Amino acid sequence: MATAIAAQTHTITVLVDNRPGVLARVSGLFARRGYNIESLTVSITDNPNMSRMTIVVAGDADTLEQITKQLHKLIDVHKVFDYLDTPMLERELVLLKVQSEPERRAEILQLVEIFRGKVVDIAERAMVIEVTGGGDKIDSFEKQMETFGIRELVRTGRIAMMRGSRTV
Amino acid sequence: MAKIKSTGAKALLESLRREGVEIIFGYPGGAVIPLYDEIYHCEFLQHVLVRHEQGGGHMAEGYSHATGKVGVCIGTSGPGATNLVTAICDAMMDSIPMVAITGQVRTEVIGKDAFQEADITGITMPITKHNWLVKDVNDLPRVMHEAFHIARSGRPGPVLVDIPVDVFRAVVEYDPDEVENIEISSFKSDFKVHKVQVKRAAELIAQAKQPVLYVGGGAKAAGAEHLVQALAHKTGFPVTTTLHGLGAFPENDPLSLGMLGMHGTAYANLAVEHSDLLIAIGARFDDRVTGKVSSFAQNAKVIHFDIDPGEINKVRRADVSIVGNCAEALEALLPMVDETQDISEWRAQLDAWRTDMPLEFNDGANDGTLHAEWVIREIARLTDRNVVVTTDVGQHQMWAAQHFGMRSPRQFITSGGLGTMGFGLPAAIGASFGVGPDKDVWCISGDGSFQMCIQELIVATIYKLPVKIAILNNTFLGMVRQWQEMFWQKHYSSVDMERAPDFVKVAEAYGMLGLRCESVDDVEATIRKAMETEGPVLMDFRVVKETNVYPMIPSGQTVGDMIVRKPQQVEEPESTCHYQPRDTRMPVVDEVVDVAR
Numbered sequence: 001m002a003t004a005i006a007a008q009t010h011t012i013t014v015l016v017d018n019r020p021g022v023l024a025r026v027s028g029l030f031a032r033r034g035y036n037i038e039s040l041t042v043s044i045t046d047n048p049n050m051s052r053m054t055i056v057v058a059g060d061a062d063t064l065e066q067i068t069k070q071l072h073k074l075i076d077v078h079k080v081f082d083y084l085d086t087p088m089l090e091r092e093l094v095l096l097k098v099q100s101e102p103e104r105r106a107e108i109l110q111l112v113e114i115f116r117g118k119v120v121d122i123a124e125r126a127m128v129i130e131v132t133g134g135g136d137k138i139d140s141f142e143k144q145m146e147t148f149g150i151r152e153l154v155r156t157g158r159i160a161m162m163r164g165s166r167t168v
Numbered sequence: 169m170a171k172i173k174s175t176g177a178k179a180l181l182e183s184l185r186r187e188g189v190e191i192i193f194g195y196p197g198g199a200v201i202p203l204y205d206e207i208y209h210c211e212f213l214q215h216v217l218v219r220h221e222q223g224g225g226h227m228a229e230g231y232s233h234a235t236g237k238v239g240v241c242i243g244t245s246g247p248g249a250t251n252l253v254t255a256i257c258d259a260m261m262d263s264i265p266m267v268a269i270t271g272q273v274r275t276e277v278i279g280k281d282a283f284q285e286a287d288i289t290g291i292t293m294p295i296t297k298h299n300w301l302v303k304d305v306n307d308l309p310r311v312m313h314e315a316f317h318i319a320r321s322g323r324p325g326p327v328l329v330d331i332p333v334d335v336f337r338a339v340v341e342y343d344p345d346e347v348e349n350i351e352i353s354s355f356k357s358d359f360k361v362h363k364v365q366v367k368r369a370a371e372l373i374a375q376a377k378q379p380v381l382y383v384g385g386g387a388k389a390a391g392a393e394h395l396v397q398a399l400a401h402k403t404g405f406p407v408t409t410t411l412h413g414l415g416a417f418p419e420n421d422p423l424s425l426g427m428l429g430m431h432g433t434a435y436a437n438l439a440v441e442h443s444d445l446l447i448a449i450g451a452r453f454d455d456r457v458t459g460k461v462s463s464f465a466q467n468a469k470v471i472h473f474d475i476d477p478g479e480i481n482k483v484r485r486a487d488v489s490i491v492g493n494c495a496e497a498l499e500a501l502l503p504m505v506d507e508t509q510d511i512s513e514w515r516a517q518l519d520a521w522r523t524d525m526p527l528e529f530n531d532g533a534n535d536g537t538l539h540a541e542w543v544i545r546e547i548a549r550l551t552d553r554n555v556v557v558t559t560d561v562g563q564h565q566m567w568a569a570q571h572f573g574m575r576s577p578r579q580f581i582t583s584g585g586l587g588t589m590g591f592g593l594p595a596a597i598g599a600s601f602g603v604g605p606d607k608d609v610w611c612i613s614g615d616g617s618f619q620m621c622i623q624e625l626i627v628a629t630i631y632k633l634p635v636k637i638a639i640l641n642n643t644f645l646g647m648v649r650q651w652q653e654m655f656w657q658k659h660y661s662s663v664d665m666e667r668a669p670d671f672v673k674v675a676e677a678y679g680m681l682g683l684r685c686e687s688v689d690d691v692e693a694t695i696r697k698a699m700e701t702e703g704p705v706l707m708d709f710r711v712v713k714e715t716n717v718y719p720m721i722p723s724g725q726t727v728g729d730m731i732v733r734k735p736q737q738v739e740e741p742e743s744t745c746h747y748q749p750r751d752t753r754m755p756v757v758d759e760v761v762d763v764a765r
Contacts, residue, residue, distance in 0.1 A: 017354065021301075025293055032294050062481065069478040075298040075318065078354040 009038055010064050011090060011160045013168050014053040014071055015079040018044065022076045026053060029074065035059060035067050039092075039157035050078065052168075054159045079168060087163040093132045093156045095120070096142065099149030100127045108148060115141045126151055171343045176305040177206040177336040180269070182344055183312035185212050189240050191231065191601055192216070193224035197244020198284060199271025202336035216601065216631070219623040221248050223594040225255020226621065229264050230598030233581040234556055234609075236391075238265040238319050239598065245271045246284030249330070250291065254588055256326045257295040261585025262412065263389060265324035267315050268292075272332040275303050292328050299328040305338035309347040317350055322357025323476040324389060359475065361492035361500055368488045369447075369471045370504035376445035376469075378514045379405045382428065382457075385412030385584070386450015386474060388577045392495035393417070396449060399498055402507045406518055408436040410451050411584045415574035425518070426527070429457040431566040434525035434719045434732050439518055441727040443468045450474060450494050453483035454585070455724070463726040473497050525732055527570055528718065532688035540564055540640040540711045543691055544571045547610060547638060550695045555636075556581065556599050556609045560592035560617030563646035566717045568612045590620025593637065597624055600633040608634045608699065615641040615665050625678040628704035636698045637706045639671055642713045650716045654731075675706035686710045 016022045023042060030037050038056040045052045057067060064082060071080045100108055100122075108127065112119060117131035131141050135158060142153065162168065174182065180203065184192070191214045196204045207215050218224035221243040228239030239259075243252045249270040259266040273282040278301075289301045298318050300311045308331065315327045373379065387396050393416040400407050400423050407417045408425040417424055425436035440446060446468040451457070458464040461483055472479070472486035473494040480489040490497045529541040544567055557572060558581040559565040565582055574580045581599055583591040596611035603609065618639050628635045645663040652659055675682025681701050685694040685708070698705040719732045 021289070021293075024290070028293055062485075065481060066478070069480075072356070073297075073476070073478055075352065075355050 008060065009056055009058050011083050011088070011158060012055050012057065012064075012068070013079075013081045013083070013160060014055060014077055015045070015168065016051050016053060016074075017076040017078070018049050018051045019076060022051065023053075025074050025076055026055075026071070029070055030055075030057075030067075033066070033070060035063060039155075041157040041159055043159075054157070056158050081168045083160060083162070088160050089163060090134050090158050090160045091132055092135055092138055092158050093130065094138050094141070095154050096129045096131070096145055096150060097126055097152040098129060098145045099125060099151055101125060104148060108145075111141070111144050115144075117141065171341050173339060173341050175202070175206070175336065176308050176331065176338050176340060177203045179305075179309045179340050179342065179344075180312055180331070180336070181206050181210055181213065183309055183316075183347075184240065186344065186348055187238070187313070187316045189238070190214060192240040192242055193218050193227040193231075193598065194242030194269075195221050195224055195244065195248060197248045197271060199245035199273060199333040200242060200248075200336070202333060203242070203269075203271070203331075216627060218594070219626060220621065221251035222254050222590065223597075223621050223624040223627075225252045225266075225268065226258070226588070226591050226594035227598030227601070227624075227627075228266050228268075229255060229259050229262075229591075230558060230581055230595030231602040232259075232264050232266060232598075233595065234578055234599035234602035236578070237602070238267055238316055240267045240269065242269045243271070244284065245273050245288075245333075246286045248284075249288035250286050252328075253291060253295070254586075256292055256328065258583050258586040258588045258591065259326035260295045260297070262583065263324050263385060264326065265319040266326040267319050268296075268326060268328040270328060270330045271336075272301065272330045274334045275332045276334075278303075278332065288328065289330050295326070296328050297325040299330065301330045302335055303332065305335045305340040306342070308335060308340060309342050309344065310350065313348050313350050314352060317352070318355060321355070322359075323386075357475075359477070359492040361490060361497045363500065365488055365490045366497060366500045367504065369490060369501060372445055372469055372471055372488055373403065373447070373505050374509065376405075376509075377511060378443050379403070379445040379447065379511065380425075380439050380443040380468075381405050381407040382410070382440065382446055382448045382451050383407055383413040383416050384410040384449065384451025387413060387416045387494055388450070390450060390475070390493050390495045391577075392449070392493075392498055393577045395495055395498035395502065397421075398502055399505065402502065403505050403509060404507075404511060404515065405447070406439060406515070408432070408439065410454070410457055411569055411582060413451065414569060415577045415579045418575045419573045420575070425522075427569050429454075430459065430721050430723070431570065431717050431719065433527050433570070434730060435518060435521040437719070437721065437727045437730060438521050438525075440465050440468075442517075446470050448472045448474075448486075449498070452479045458483065459721050459729075460724055460726050463728075525719075528733055529571060536688055538686070538688045538691070538709065538711050539715060540642065540709070541567045541571050542688065543638065543640060543685075543709050543711065544568050544612060546691050547612070547695055548572045550692065551608065551610065551699065553579075554607075555579075556596075556603055556607060558582065558592045558596040558599060558609065558611045560611075560613045560620075561587045561589045561647075562614045562617060563642075563650065563717050564612055564614040564617075564640040566647075567640070570717075589617040592617060593621050593628075593635075594624045596635045596637070597627050597633060600628075600635050601631075605632075605634060608636055611635060611637045613637060613639050614646060615639055615643060615668055615671075616645045618671075619668070622674070625674070625680065625704070625706070629679040632703040634702070635704045637704070638698075639706070639708050640711050641668075641671070641708050642711050642715070643668070644713060647717070649714070653714070653716065654720075655722070671706060671708040680704040680706055682706045682708070684708045684710065
């Protein structure tokens with residue numbers, strides 16, 4: 001629809017059959033209908049027959065509505081949950097390899113401490129740091145590390161869960 | 169029932185029997201020989217050997233369209249499967265229930281680029297409701313029943329089952345009754361009609377001053393045409409249909425506005441443009457209907473009936489949406505609407521538009537010219553419209569939609585969504601198998617489209633099908649030529665079809681009667697001859713070369729931009745056909761040959 005609402009990002013959780021080809025069906029749907037995926041994670045769940053996808057999409061409310069409906073039409077999709085008006089937890093993990101000259105290590109360690117991260121590997125001129133948290137926290141940690149020189153970076157993509165006792 | 173032991177191929181046929189399949193359209197090949205060996209011994213099933221898998225796919229579509237049953241087609245692995253792709257996509261776009269069965273290379277060589285290997289489940293993923301690669305024979309019987317269930321439930325559509333050759337040969341022990349009881353928890357198709365929404369719809373209807381019913385193929389798929397008619401007659405609301413809605417409402421009814429959209433009637437489009445309530449029943453606001461969406465029926469509230477929740481708010485936001493079977497919904501709605509609602513002013517306005525801007529056609533009475541529209545009108549008149557009509561895609565398709573005057577729901581079979589040239593002939597053959605030998609099926613085609621699946625003629629001959637093929641031959645790819653004339657300064661790039669086979673001789677070569685009609689005086693005799701002749705007949709109507717389909721709302725534009733008839737041109741712009749600069753309207757065959765040399 002052509003309504004001009006600024007694009008936002010939404011997190012949706014999709015429960016799918018744990019079967020070959022399911023990821024292709026879901027990602028293919030996004031590609032052919034022109035929906036933008038910002039991040040997508042897939043993992044097993046407590047039920048071995050099911051996988052759980054967490055997809056972060058950019059788009060207005062109409063787009064989100066269409067995405068939800070189109071996903072529902074896929075036979076492998078059991079449930080789609082969009083967290084609209086639902087208190088939720090979102091987490092992401094980053095592994096970041098930063099340039100660490102011996103004289104700047106202390107400074108880096110201090111920042112790691114502030115972000116409640118962990119140093120998981122260290123070499124002569126580099127260290128690997130692990131930080132978890134919401135997307136904003138990781139963005140700002142990344143920004144802090146830029147001054148030292150990020151050599152490599154990998155983020156898991158977002159995962160999400162409802163707060164409280166309700167489940168998807 | 170106890171478990172039985174059978175090969176995969178035999179189990180597949182057993183599932184077809186249980187699903188009520190009587191006919192399949194297919195083409196054998198290495199990967200499906202074990203299946204064809206079972207078909208060889210099979211008694212309940214008629215197998216029609218097509219001449220190209222695409223034709224088989226369209227036959228399955230035509231059969232399904234005409235009967236409402238699930239169409240079944242078969243292709244072998246690799247090219248056999250990829251040849252089905254166009255038909256599968258066509259069925260997806262037009263919501264036709266179809267099960268495509270394809271062979272696959274042996275499981276152990278899948279992924280190794282084996283001979284005639286194609287990843288057909290990957291290829292058809294976006295154009296099927298669902299598909300399966302069955303690597304384990306134990307899954308095959310269940311998957312087959314799931315396939316039929318998904319194809320026909322909810323919004324119908326195509327599915328594909330890909331079966332490696334060794335799975336056909338492997339032995340499965342299963343209970344055929346048990347596998348029929350399928351349950352797919354993630355597949356929801358039986359949406360219950362929401363009573364509150366129906367009530368809200370009735371409220372909007374009661375307030376409407378300028379309402380229009382906009383009826384699509386979904387109304388026919390649900391078998392809701394009598395309810396659409398009841399609603400229209402009770403309220404007195406006018407009805408316009410989409411291309412696929414044609415036949416859901418008889419066009420001789422005074423409430424009928426005919427088809428809307430790009431080549432819809434002027435009065436249907438004006439009615440929608442000025443409406444204050446648009447009641448969409450099984451229609452999906454296709455771009456050929458809406459043109460520029462933001463300007464489409466700007467002042468109208470929208471009630472949208474659809475069985476597919478994904479269609480609601482996809483293109484146009486609905487004020488009231490009713491998800492579910494539209495027959496069920498209309499039945500709930502009917503008692504709530506008032507028959508005394510006064511819309512006489514609106515009706516008078518519609519009548520005025522209808523009088524001012526009728527659908528125009530040239531019967532050749534003044535100038536002796538033979539026009540495609542006239543041929544279609546004569547076919548309709550002489551057959552008393554008691555026939556099934558299939559079309560190909562292009563100008564002739566739009567003229568058929570405008571001028572035939574459909575009366576009944578499963579009468580008009582066309583490729584609407586995908587717009588597949590080559591659809592008409594195989595669809596007519598499939599439809600003829602569906603409706604039986606006592607009903608003629610007319611394939612209205614163009615000289616371009618017809619050549620795309622011409623090889624299926626032999627199937628009509630072999631089975632002596634009463635398929636009457638009317639080629640409206642204007643020696644052009646007419647619709648493209650029309651756009652080039654109207655929007656591309658007459659740059660007739662690659663639309664000249666003057667050099668074509670002699671269609672009468674083609675008919676004869678394929679063992680059927682061929683007739684040529686070059687004069688408006690011979691139209692009736694030609695049609696009558698075709699009707700009197702048993703079995704298939706091919707007619708080559710040499711119609712006026714350069715005429716356009718009107719009215720026309722150019723792509724992506726609005727009713728305000730509608731071109732009702734050919735503008736009176738003061739000066740013909742010079743044509744710039746690249747290989748024949750002097751006169752493109754009447755290409756001379758010899759000159760074309762010279763250039764080719």
